[in-house]
Amino acid sequence: xxxxxxxxxxxxxxxxxxxxxxxxxxxxxxxxxxxxxxxxxxxxxxxxxxxxxxxxxxxxxxxxxxxxxxxxxxxxxxxxxxxxxxxxxxxxxxxxxxxxxxxxxxxxxxxxx
Amino acid sequence: xxxxxxxxxxxxxxxxxxxxxxxxxxxxxxxxxxxxxxxxxxxxxxxxxxxxxxxxxxxxxxxxxxxxxxxxxxxxxxxxxxxxxxxxxxxxxxxxxxxxxxxxxxxxxxxxxxx
Numbered sequence: 001x002x003x004x005x006x007x008x009x010x011x012x013x014x015x016x017x018x019x020x021x022x023x024x025x026x027x028x029x030x031x032x033x034x035x036x037x038x039x040x041x042x043x044x045x046x047x048x049x050x051x052x053x054x055x056x057x058x059x060x061x062x063x064x065x066x067x068x069x070x071x072x073x074x075x076x077x078x079x080x081x082x083x084x085x086x087x088x089x090x091x092x093x094x095x096x097x098x099x100x101x102x103x104x105x106x107x108x109x110x111x112x113x
Numbered sequence: 114x115x116x117x118x119x120x121x122x123x124x125x126x127x128x129x130x131x132x133x134x135x136x137x138x139x140x141x142x143x144x145x146x147x148x149x150x151x152x153x154x155x156x157x158x159x160x161x162x163x164x165x166x167x168x169x170x171x172x173x174x175x176x177x178x179x180x181x182x183x184x185x186x187x188x189x190x191x192x193x194x195x196x197x198x199x200x201x202x203x204x205x206x207x208x209x210x211x212x213x214x215x216x217x218x219x220x221x222x223x224x225x226x227x228x
C-alpha cells in the first residue's frame with residue numbers, strides 16, 4: 001500500500017535558524033513527491049515537487065527539498081526561517097498507476113521570533 | 114488569473130439533509146479532484162475527473178456521495194442524507210494536464226458541519 005509519513009506533529013524553530021520538516025514515503029514504482037503549505041482558513045498552496053532528475057528541488061518562498069531514494073525521504077528545508085513561515089505543511093506522493101495524491105498527516109511549523 | 118473557487122465556503126446541515134458543494138476549476142484545466150480533509154488530518158482522495166469523465170471514484174466513502182462534471186468544467190459533489198461523520202473540509206483541486214506529475218491547484222475548501 002502507498003503511504004506517506006510525517007513523523008513530527010510539530011516543529012519549533014527560532015527565526016533565522018535553518019528548518020527541516022521530515023517526510024518519508026512508500027510507493028511501488030516511481031514516486032512523484034510534492035510539498036504543500038496550508039495557512040488557517042485557506043487552501044493548500046503548492047511549494048515544490050520532485051519528478052525526476054536533480055535530487056535537490058527548489059521551490060517557492062526560499063524552500064527546497066531533497067529527494068533521497070535509498071532512504072525513501074523527501075525532507076523540506078529552508079536555510080533561514082521567517083515568522084511568516086509558521087503554518088501547516090503537507091507532504092504528498094503520486095505514482096504512475098494513480099493520479100491521486102496520497103498525503104501525510106501534516107506537520108505544524110512554528111517559527112518563534 | 115483566477116484560481117480554483119469553491120462554494121459555499123461554509124455549510125451547516127442537519128443530519129439527513131442533502132447538500133451540494135460546487136467547484137469552479139482553473140479555466141482550461143483537464144483534471145479535477147475532490148478530497149476530504151478531517152480535522153487535524155491530511156486530505157483523503159474522493160474522486161477524479163478527466164474532462165467530463167469520472168475515471169476514479171474509489172475514494173467515495175458510501176453510495177450517499179455522488180460527484181459530476183457534466184461539461185468538463187464546473188463540478189458538484191453531492192452528499193445525500195448527511196451523517197455526522199461527513200463533517201469535514203471538502204477540497205477541490207484542478208490540474209492542467211492528465212498525469213501523476215502535474216501540479217494540483219487547490220481551492221479554499223468547503224467546511225461542512227453536520228449537526
